[in-house]
Amino acid sequence: MISPFAFANKIKPVNTSREQIRSFLSASYTVLGFHNLFPKQTIKIYIMDLDDRDSSGIYNVKELYIGLNKNNNPEEMLTACLHESIHSVCDFGYGTDEKCTSTLVAKLKADVAIIAQLLLDNTYKRAAYIAHTKLAYRAKNGDHYDDNQWRTVGVRSKYANKRVKR
DSSP: OOOSEEEOOOOOOSSSOHHHHHHHHHHHHHHHHHTTOOOSSOEEEEEEOOGGGTOSEEEETTTTEEEEETTOOHHHHHHHHHHHHHHHHOOOOTTTHHHHHHHHHHHHHHHHHHHHHHHHTTHHHHHHHHHHSOTTOOOTTOSOOOGGGGOOOOOBOTTTOSBOOO
């Protein structure tokens, strides 16, 4: 799958990191995508000064970009990322768009925050794992499965609410 978003400028946010914004957007699109709501093409992300508009974020439907206020605090940034991500995949119609979008943000924000924090934690550790597992890598003792892939991590069944046994 092609990434649903890409940073389009080099302006740095003041109170959040680009990694944190990336985690907010990735988590937002993950939750929306789980329910078959995907942007039709990659959405450009601009970090902007929106203080003069008194706005934490904007979505431009014609040019397909999300603008995020560089001065947002982390909570505002999460809200703006989710809100504008919803705008990029849903149109609730004239006269209801903001009410429906903001209501959906209120209901999804806690789940998105959990996923975003999971993505943010150990960002550089995962990047190192990926960087050190190149396509040119050759196993020392020939190609084989790494048995550690079967290590139990505690997956639970929704229906039995017990740990899945292997």
